[in-house]
Amino acid sequence: MFPELNNILNTSPDKCEQGQFILVSDSKxxxxxxxxxxxxxxxxxxxxxxxxxxxxxFSHYSAVGQRLGLSLPQAREKGQLVFLEGLRGSLDVLLQxxxxxxxxxxxxxxxxxxxxxxxxxxFVQSSLSSTEEEVAAWGPPVLIVDxxxxxxxxxxxxxxxxxxxxxxxxxxxxxxxxxxxTLVHNEEEELGDEDSELLLRSLTHQSxxxxxxxxxxxxxxxxxxxxxxxxxxxxxxxxxxxxxxxxFQYKVQDKGVSFFARGTSSAVL
Amino acid sequence: MLVEIIQGxxxxxxxxxxxxxxxxxxxxxxxxxxxxxxxxEPVHVLGFEVSEDELRTGLDSGTASRLVFHxxxxxxxxxxxxxxxxxxxxxxxxxxxxxxxxDDPKVVTLVIDSLSWLLLHTxxxxxxxSLQELSRGGLKVKRVxxxxxxxxxxxxxxxxxxxxxxxLVTVTPVSGSVSAEAEPNGTVRTLLxxxxxxxxxxxxxxxxxxxxxxxxxxxxxxxxxPTPDSRGETKQDDPAANLTFNLRLSEGERLAKENLxxxxxxxxxxxxxxxxPRSGGGRILYEPDASDDFDQEDPDDDLDI
Numbered sequence: 001m002f003p004e005l006n007n008i009l010n011t012s013p014d015k016c017e018q019g020q021f022i023l024v025s026d027s028k029x030x031x032x033x034x035x036x037x038x039x040x041x042x043x044x045x046x047x048x049x050x051x052x053x054x055x056x057x058f059s060h061y062s063a064v065g066q067r068l069g070l071s072l073p074q075a076r077e078k079g080q081l082v083f084l085e086g087l088r089g090s091l092d093v094l095l096q097x098x099x100x101x102x103x104x105x106x107x108x109x110x111x112x113x114x115x116x117x118x119x120x121x122x123f124v125q126s127s128l129s130s131t132e133e134e135v136a137a138w139g140p141p142v143l144i145v146d147x148x149x150x151x152x153x154x155x156x157x158x159x160x161x162x163x164x165x166x167x168x169x170x171x172x173x174x175x176x177x178x179x180x181x182t183l184v185h186n187e188e189e190e191l192g193d194e195d196s197e198l199l200l201r202s203l204t205h206q207s208x209x210x211x212x213x214x215x216x217x218x219x220x221x222x223x224x225x226x227x228x229x230x231x232x233x234x235x236x237x238x239x240x241x242x243x244x245x246x247x248f249q250y251k252v253q254d255k256g257v258s259f260f261a262r263g264t265s266s267a268v269l
Numbered sequence: 270m271l272v273e274i275i276q277g278x279x280x281x282x283x284x285x286x287x288x289x290x291x292x293x294x295x296x297x298x299x300x301x302x303x304x305x306x307x308x309x310e311p312v313h314v315l316g317f318e319v320s321e322d323e324l325r326t327g328l329d330s331g332t333a334s335r336l337v338f339h340x341x342x343x344x345x346x347x348x349x350x351x352x353x354x355x356x357x358x359x360x361x362x363x364x365x366x367x368x369x370x371x372d373d374p375k376v377v378t379l380v381i382d383s384l385s386w387l388l389l390h391t392x393x394x395x396x397x398x399s400l401q402e403l404s405r406g407g408l409k410v411k412r413v414x415x416x417x418x419x420x421x422x423x424x425x426x427x428x429x430x431x432x433x434x435x436x437l438v439t440v441t442p443v444s445g446s447v448s449a450e451a452e453p454n455g456t457v458r459t460l461l462x463x464x465x466x467x468x469x470x471x472x473x474x475x476x477x478x479x480x481x482x483x484x485x486x487x488x489x490x491x492x493x494x495p496t497p498d499s500r501g502e503t504k505q506d507d508p509a510a511n512l513t514f515n516l517r518l519s520e521g522e523r524l525a526k527e528n529l530x531x532x533x534x535x536x537x538x539x540x541x542x543x544x545x546p547r548s549g550g551g552r553i554l555y556e557p558d559a560s561d562d563f564d565q566e567d568p569d570d571d572l573d574i
Contacts, residue, residue, distance in 0.1 A: 118348050159389055163346060170343055174320040201420050202389075204290040206318070233293060234454065238319070238326030240296035240477035242454055243442075 001041040001068060004259045005034075008230065008248065009209075013045035018140050018177045019237065021169055023207040025200055027186040028215035029226045033257055035146045036061070038181045040068045043075050047139040047178070050127045052120070054086035054150050067255050080138060082127040086150075115156040117164035125171050128178065140178040143168055147183035148203075149196060158195040162202050169206065208236035216249075223267035224249050228259070270459050270471040274436050275304045275483055277412065279461055282404035284414045285384070285434040287427070292442040292455045294416055295319070297475070298382060299327065300483040301414045305378045306332040310411070312378045313368050315354070317341040317386040324382070327481055337371055345390075356390045361402035368409050376411035379403060383416040384430060393426045400433060436461050443474060452476065453486050 006012055024034045039061065042049050053061060061083075062072040075081040089107045093100055100108050106123035109115040128141040145168075151161050165182065172178040184200050187193065204210055212229040227249045234241035248259045260266075273279040284301070288294030305312050306328070312335060316324055321338045328336065341354040354367075368377050381387070387396050404413045419427050419439075431437050437460040443453050453474040461469050474487040509516040518526065530536055564570065 121348065162389065166345070167348060170320070174322070174342075198421060201290050201418075205293075205418055205421070234296070238299075238323040240299070240327070240454065240479065240481060242452060243291070243293075 001044060002037050002257050002259070005037055005257070006041070008246065008259060011041075013041060016042070016045045016047070016139075016179070018179065019173050020179045020209060021173055021207045022179065022181045022209045022211070023203050024181065024183045024211045024213070025186045026183070026213040029213060031183060031185075031211075031213035032056075032146065033252055034211055034213065035144060035181070035183055036064045036068065037257075038142075038144055039072075040065055040070045042142045042144075042179070043070055043072075043080060045139060046080075048080055048082075048128060048130065048141045049075075050082040050084075050124055050141065050143050052084045052086065052124070052143070052145045054084075055146060057087055058083050058085055084123065109156065110154060115154070115160060117151070117156065117160055121164055121167045121171075124168055128172060128176065141172060141176050142178055143172045143180045145180075145182040147185060148199065149183075149185040152195050152199065158199045158202075161199055165203065165206075204233075208233055223251060224265050225252050226250060227262065270461060270469065271438065271457055271473055271475060271483065272485060274438065274459060274461065275301055277305070277308065279436065279463075281435050281464075282412060283400060283434045284412065284436045284438065285431055286414070286416050286438045286440065287419045287431065288416065288440045289418065289420045292440050294438075294440040295382070296454065296477040296481065297438070297440060297457070297483065298380065298414065298416050299324070299481045300477055301378075302336065302380055303328060303332065303481040304483075306335050309335070309375075310378055311335050311337065311371070311375055312380060313337045313339060313371070314380045314382060315339050315341055315359075315364070316382050317345060317356070318383050327479065329480075339367060341386075345386075356387070359387060359391065359399065360395075361399040364399070364403060365409060377409055379410050379413045381413065381415040383418065385416075385418040385421050388417075388422055388426060388430075393422075393429060397429055397433060400430070404433075404435075434462075456489065 001013070011017065022038070024031050039049065039051060051061070058072070058076075065072040072081060072083075076083060084106060086107065090110055093107050093110050100111070106120045108119050109117055124143055128143065130138070130141070148161055148165070152158060165180075168180055172180050182203065184203060185196070186200055187196065210229075210231040210233065212231070213226055214229070215226045216224060227247060230246045230248070232244040234243045247262060249262050249265060250257050250259045251265070270279065274284060286294045286298055286301075288297075302312050302314070314324060314336065316338055320342050321340060324338065325333060325336070339354050341356065341359075343349070344351040344353050345356045347355050347357075364379070368379065371377075384396065384400075400413065400415070403410055417427065417430060439458045439460075441456045441458070443456045453476045455475065456472060457475050458470065458472045463469070472489040473485050474489060476484050476486055478484060
């Protein structure tokens with residue numbers, strides 16, 4: 001987790017807000033560092049975390065987690081972390097001739113002609129709903145999806161992805177008072193990609209906090225890797241208000257990310 | 270005009286609130302709900318996008334009894350088998366039956382949150398037909414107020430739905446802060462189709478207070494209309510005033526300036542002098558010089574033919 005980002009978001013592992021739907025979108029750059037931040041943040045806050053890792057293997061996340069001072073295999077053994085290995089599971093589904101094994105059941109939509117993400121939702125629900133003792137042991141549940149755009153590439157329609165996110169929001173945010181963090185790629189070059197734009201705009205309407213990561217418009221820079229716009233949506237959680245917008249630039253380092261206001265990079269000052 | 274629409278004095282059958290990702294219209298929708306409840310009218314909400322708790326946040330407990338929430342949020346596709354309102358149940362007849370189940374004799378304001386959710390799951394034609402049937406009035410439903418996210422659908426679909434509205438309220442974000450006393454939530458453009466056939470438009474800055482009462486901060490519509498001013502020149506500041514040197518012309522100087530013809534202006538005298546042939550004036554006399562005699566076939570002049 002990045003302490004500077006915690007300051008910006010005004011949160012800390014002791015007092016994380018509940019019932020939030022956080023949307024991370026990136027364009028022209030990779031915003032996965034924010035996903036790693038949220039994974040380590042919520043694990044440090046003691047919440048039960050379910051990660052749908054559809055683009056990278058578990059060893060990748062644990063390697064990054066180790067650099068951030070967290071041991072993901074240990075959290076998995078304790079039962080605090082539930083990780084869906086999308087890459088391995090998809091091979092099991094696609095290369096098997098016989099019936100789909102139980103471990104790969106959530107990804108059964110890969111085989112069906114009209115993909116529906118109901119199985120994936122049932123996996124999320126079963127891994128995050130817990131008995132009374134577990135609720136006492138861990139904090140509120142958190143669902144982290146990395147990422148949703150790959151589902152569009154796998155042939156799932158944007159309507160099905162939106163239905164899945166709706167049900168996750170109902171189950172995790174409303175019923176269990178937990179948080180949902182999801183990553184969507186916004187490829188501006190593919191202007192004809194209506195599905196992706198519909199997904200992004202729809203999720204923006206539903207989110208309480210949007211983090212939009214962009215590469216610099218002027219091109220590659222060694223000291224500034226991009227800029228991030230945070231938008232707290234007015235009207236979220238039922239209260240009236242305007243959107244609050246903050247803009248920062250960032251640089252990804254070996255063991256963290258540093259955030260600074262625009263124009264105040266250490267290379268410039 | 271927005272206040273009159275919220276109070277119900279204008280804008281009968283169908284009110285559509287159109288918003289976008291930059292500016293949220295749900296707080297304005299709750300303002301409508303609050304105003305209807307304060308008038309002692311029962312309000313039925315078809316909720317698909319937000320939960321009942323979130324919708325009831327900010328509305329005090331007195332309003333709670335008059336607000337009936339039909340839960341289409343928890344299980345709209347029947348994945349959990351909970352038997353609440355599902356998206357397939359949506360039709361004008363079913364909605365009317367649901368509303369009639371409540372014993373209230375008064376006519377009801379029906380709030381739909383949101384139409385975008387319905388449009389993504391049911392064909393637009395079915396949604397438009399059901400809206401038409403519901404807003405036509407009749408026994409139980411006095412008015413339908415619906416929220417529509419304009420950036421989630423094609424222009425044609427948005428246009429069709431908005432065409433049916435008797436009052437269309439478009440919410441856009443306001444750039445910068447306008448006034449010091451209250452931060453506006455946004456700018457609202459209202460379009461009202463009256464029964465007489467006249468269409469009126471207005472643009473206002475609004476803000477929604479904590480108790481969801483809507484306040485108009487500024488009326489922007491008069492600023493937008495251009496007023497043709499024929500005497501605008503005399504009202505403009507004279508740039509030649511207040512200078513240390515004299516830029517004005519006296520009467521004689523002005524006359525001399527107007528009488529002067531510029532060197533390259535194509536006046537009548539020049540035109541006639543060019544058109545009439547002058548004797549001996551325009552002929553060209555050419556006497557070839559010895560060195561001018563250039564033979565193409567013999568450039569060095571050394572052939573002896």
